[in-house]
Amino acid sequence: MAQVIADKRDVDFVLHEQLHVDALSQHPEFAEFNRKVVDMIVTEARGLAVKEMLPTLRPGDEEGCVFDQGAVHTPASFKRAWRLLQDGEWLAPARDPRWGGQGMPETVAMATREYLSGGNMALFLCAALTHGAAHLIEIFGSESQKQTYLEKMYQGRWSGTMLLTEPDAGSDLGALTTSAVKNDDGSYSISGNKIFISSGEQDLTENIIHPVLARIDGAPAGSRGVSLFLVPKYHVNPDGSLGERNDVFCTGIEHKMGINGSPTCSMALGGKGRCIGTLLGQENRGLAAMFVMMNEERLMCGWQSLANASSAYLHALDYARTRVQSALPGGDGKPVAIINHADVRRMLLNMKTYVDGMRSLLYFIAYCEDRKRISTGDEEHYQHLIDILIPVAKGYVSDRAVDVCNTGVQVFGGYGYTREYPMEQLLRDVRICGIYEGTNGIQALDLMTRKITLDDGALFAELSEEIRKTIAMARETSRSAFLAERLDACLNDLADSVSQIRERLTRPDERLRVMVAASPFLEATGDLVMGWMLLWRATLAERALATGARKKDAAFYTGQILAAEHFTETAMAMITTRLQVIRESRGIALDIPEDAFGGK
Ligand SMILES: Cc1cc2nc3c(=O)[nH]c(=O)nc-3n(C[C@H](O)[C@H](O)[C@H](O)COP(=O)(O)OP(=O)(O)OC[C@H]3O[C@@H](n4cnc5c(N)ncnc54)[C@H](O)[C@@H]3O)c2cc1C
Incomplete structure (x- = not known):
C-alpha cells in the first residue's frame, strides 16, 4: 500500500544517513536512544498516525467544533485519538522524564511530530501548544508553578494555550490592553479580551492552563510593559485536585477555511471581576519570555507545513501512478498513467524537492x-x-x-x-x-x-x-x-x-x-x-x-x-x-x- 504521510525511506535517510542520530546515544544524556530504539519509536509514531489519527482527519474537518453556551465540543473521533496520544506519551517526547517526558533527542521527536501532525494537524495542534505552554513553565516557572502544572500538562491530562492576540493587538503585541492588578496575596486580577485562541476551550482535557500576556497597572506603554501570567481554567487545590472555576470563558469560536477540528476561541477574562492568575517570570519581561514559546511554535508551523506538504506529495504521486489519461506524443497512441507526462513529472519533482x-x-x-x-x-x-x-x-x-x-x-x-x-x-x-x-x-x-x-x-x-x-x-x-x-x-x-x-x-x-x-x-x-x-x-x-x-x-x-x-x-x-x-x-x-x- 502506498505511504500517505511521510516516506519512510526518506525519514530514515535524514535520521540515520544525514544526521547520524544514533551517534547522539554516545552521550550520557541520550544513552538509551540507540538506532534500534530510535527506529522503534518512529515506527510506533507512524503506526499511531496512520491507523488512529488519519481516520479522524476528514471527519474532524466535516464535523468541526461546536460552541454551546460557553462550552466547546470537539469532533467526536478526537476523544479516542487524544487518549491514545496521552497513553503513548506523545506530547512531550523530548522533555525531562522527571516531569513526564521521555527524554529523547529533539531530532527523533521531530520525526514523531511529522507523522502525528500529518495524521491530524488540527488535533495535534492542541498537543503542540500544550507542550509549548508547559515548556514555558519549565523554563520560567517557580517551583510551585512547576509542581502544580508541569507533569499533568506533559501527560496531556491538562492542556495549554497561548493568549496573546487581541482585536487591536495582532502583529503588534505591544499594543495589548488586557490589564493585571496585583492582589494582597501576590496573585493578579486579570481583565481583558483575547481573540483567535487555539483550543482556548475544548472538551479533551480536565483543565486548561492559559499563559496570558497582560499589562500590570502603571507599567510602561508598548512591549516593555508587558508581563506574562498563568491563568488556569480551574484553580488547583494544594493537593493537586481541581478547585473553583476561574473567570476565564470562551465567548465564541471562529468559522474558518481550515483546521476546523481546532477550536479558535474568543476569550473573556475577568468578565465577573474574578479572573485570578499568577505571574510567570518577571514583571514587564513577559514578551521576551513569551518569545521562547513563540519560537517553538514557529518551528511547529514549519513541521506542520512539512507534514501537509509531504502528505500532498505522496497522495499526488500515488494518484499519478494510477490515473490513466492521454497518450504520449510520439508513442503508440495508447493512454498512459499521467506520471509519464512531462508536465506531471515536473510537478511531482518540484513537490519532491521541496518536501x-x-x-x-x-x-x-x-x-x-x-x-x-x-x-x-x-x-x-x-x-x-x-x-x-x-x-x-x-x-x-x-x-x-x-x-x-x-x-x-x-x-x-x-x-x-x-x-x-x-x-x-x-x-x-x-x-x-x-x-x-x-x-x-x-x-x-x-x-x-x-x-x-x-x-x-x-x-x-x-x-x-x-x-x-x-x-x-x-x-x-x-x-x-x-x-x-x-x-x-x-x-x-x-x-x-x-x-x-x-x-x-x-x-x-x-x-x-x-x-x-x-x-x-x-x-x-x-x-x-x-x-x-x-x-x-x-x-x-x-x-x-x-x-x-x-x-x-x-x-x-x-x-x-x-x-x-x-x-x-x-x-x-x-x-x-x-x-x-x-x-x-x-x-x-x-x-x-x-x-x-x-x-x-
Ligand atoms: C486559526 C488561528 C489560530 C490562532 N491561534 C492563536 C493562538 O492560539 N493564540 C494567539 O494569541 N493568537 C492566535 N492567532 C492569531 C494570529 O497569531 C494572528 O492572527 C497573527 O499574529 C496576525 O495578527 P492579525 O490577525 O491581527 O493581523 P494584522 O496584525 O492586522 O496583520 C495584517 C497584515 O498586515 C501585515 N503587517 C502587520 N504589521 C506589519 C508590519 N509592522 N510590517 C509589515 N507588515 C505588517 C501582516 O503581515 C498581515 O499581512 C490565531 C489565528 C488564527 C487565524
Missing part, C-alpha cells in the same frame, strides 16, 4: 537543539544557527508548503478540487501556517532587520560557514561538485546582498525602502537553504552509490541526486537574479499614493 529539503531543514534545526544540549562550549553556535533558520523554517517553508499542496491539487485535475480526495483539505489546513505565530511578513522583517544584523552579522557568518562545509564535501564528489560551485556562487551573492542590506538599514532615508524587499529576501535565503540541504543529500547519495547500494536504495539515491540537479537548474538558478533585483530595488511600493491604488 525533501524541508524535512532535512526541520530535522537539522532539531538536531542543533540536541547538539546544544550535549555540547561543551559551542552551545552559542548552535543557538545562532537555530535563530537565523527559524524565519526560514516558518516563513519560507510554510509558503512553499502551500505551493506544494496547491500543485498536489493540480496533479489530481478536477478530482483535486473535490472533497472526494484529501488534497483540498491539505491545502486549506496548511494555509494557516503562514499566518499564525507571526505572519510571514513579520518573519521576513525578522530575518532582514534583526537576524542578519545581530552580533555584527555573526549569525549569518556562522550559517555561511556551515553551508561551506557541505560545499567542501560536495567538491570531493564527481557529479555533485558542479552543484557545489553553483551553491557557492549563490552564497557569495547572498553575502553581498546581506552587506548591502545592512548598510542600507543604517540610513534613515533607506531603511523603509529596503524593507519593501523583506519577503523576496526571505524567499531568496530560503531557496539557498533548500539548495544547501539538497546538495548535502545528493553528496551522501553519490557516495552511497559509489560504494554499491542495493537496487531499491539505488533508486532512492538516484532520486536525491536528480532532485538536487532539478532544484539547481530551476529555483536556484533564479537566486542571483532575485538578489540583483533586491539590491537594485528602489522600493516603489512606498511611492505610490494611497489614492493611486484605486478601488474608491
Whole structure:
C-alpha cells in the first residue's frame, strides 16, 4: 500500500544517513536512544498516525467544533485519538522524564511530530501548544508553578494555550490592553479580551492552563510593559485536585477555511471581576519570555507545513501512478498513467524537492537543539544557527508548503478540487501556517532587520560557514561538485546582498525602502537553504552509490541526486537574479499614493 504521510525511506535517510542520530546515544544524556530504539519509536509514531489519527482527519474537518453556551465540543473521533496520544506519551517526547517526558533527542521527536501532525494537524495542534505552554513553565516557572502544572500538562491530562492576540493587538503585541492588578496575596486580577485562541476551550482535557500576556497597572506603554501570567481554567487545590472555576470563558469560536477540528476561541477574562492568575517570570519581561514559546511554535508551523506538504506529495504521486489519461506524443497512441507526462513529472519533482529539503531543514534545526544540549562550549553556535533558520523554517517553508499542496491539487485535475480526495483539505489546513505565530511578513522583517544584523552579522557568518562545509564535501564528489560551485556562487551573492542590506538599514532615508524587499529576501535565503540541504543529500547519495547500494536504495539515491540537479537548474538558478533585483530595488511600493491604488 502506498505511504500517505511521510516516506519512510526518506525519514530514515535524514535520521540515520544525514544526521547520524544514533551517534547522539554516545552521550550520557541520550544513552538509551540507540538506532534500534530510535527506529522503534518512529515506527510506533507512524503506526499511531496512520491507523488512529488519519481516520479522524476528514471527519474532524466535516464535523468541526461546536460552541454551546460557553462550552466547546470537539469532533467526536478526537476523544479516542487524544487518549491514545496521552497513553503513548506523545506530547512531550523530548522533555525531562522527571516531569513526564521521555527524554529523547529533539531530532527523533521531530520525526514523531511529522507523522502525528500529518495524521491530524488540527488535533495535534492542541498537543503542540500544550507542550509549548508547559515548556514555558519549565523554563520560567517557580517551583510551585512547576509542581502544580508541569507533569499533568506533559501527560496531556491538562492542556495549554497561548493568549496573546487581541482585536487591536495582532502583529503588534505591544499594543495589548488586557490589564493585571496585583492582589494582597501576590496573585493578579486579570481583565481583558483575547481573540483567535487555539483550543482556548475544548472538551479533551480536565483543565486548561492559559499563559496570558497582560499589562500590570502603571507599567510602561508598548512591549516593555508587558508581563506574562498563568491563568488556569480551574484553580488547583494544594493537593493537586481541581478547585473553583476561574473567570476565564470562551465567548465564541471562529468559522474558518481550515483546521476546523481546532477550536479558535474568543476569550473573556475577568468578565465577573474574578479572573485570578499568577505571574510567570518577571514583571514587564513577559514578551521576551513569551518569545521562547513563540519560537517553538514557529518551528511547529514549519513541521506542520512539512507534514501537509509531504502528505500532498505522496497522495499526488500515488494518484499519478494510477490515473490513466492521454497518450504520449510520439508513442503508440495508447493512454498512459499521467506520471509519464512531462508536465506531471515536473510537478511531482518540484513537490519532491521541496518536501525533501524541508524535512532535512526541520530535522537539522532539531538536531542543533540536541547538539546544544550535549555540547561543551559551542552551545552559542548552535543557538545562532537555530535563530537565523527559524524565519526560514516558518516563513519560507510554510509558503512553499502551500505551493506544494496547491500543485498536489493540480496533479489530481478536477478530482483535486473535490472533497472526494484529501488534497483540498491539505491545502486549506496548511494555509494557516503562514499566518499564525507571526505572519510571514513579520518573519521576513525578522530575518532582514534583526537576524542578519545581530552580533555584527555573526549569525549569518556562522550559517555561511556551515553551508561551506557541505560545499567542501560536495567538491570531493564527481557529479555533485558542479552543484557545489553553483551553491557557492549563490552564497557569495547572498553575502553581498546581506552587506548591502545592512548598510542600507543604517540610513534613515533607506531603511523603509529596503524593507519593501523583506519577503523576496526571505524567499531568496530560503531557496539557498533548500539548495544547501539538497546538495548535502545528493553528496551522501553519490557516495552511497559509489560504494554499491542495493537496487531499491539505488533508486532512492538516484532520486536525491536528480532532485538536487532539478532544484539547481530551476529555483536556484533564479537566486542571483532575485538578489540583483533586491539590491537594485528602489522600493516603489512606498511611492505610490494611497489614492493611486484605486478601488474608491
Ligand atoms: C486559526 C488561528 C489560530 C490562532 N491561534 C492563536 C493562538 O492560539 N493564540 C494567539 O494569541 N493568537 C492566535 N492567532 C492569531 C494570529 O497569531 C494572528 O492572527 C497573527 O499574529 C496576525 O495578527 P492579525 O490577525 O491581527 O493581523 P494584522 O496584525 O492586522 O496583520 C495584517 C497584515 O498586515 C501585515 N503587517 C502587520 N504589521 C506589519 C508590519 N509592522 N510590517 C509589515 N507588515 C505588517 C501582516 O503581515 C498581515 O499581512 C490565531 C489565528 C488564527 C487565524
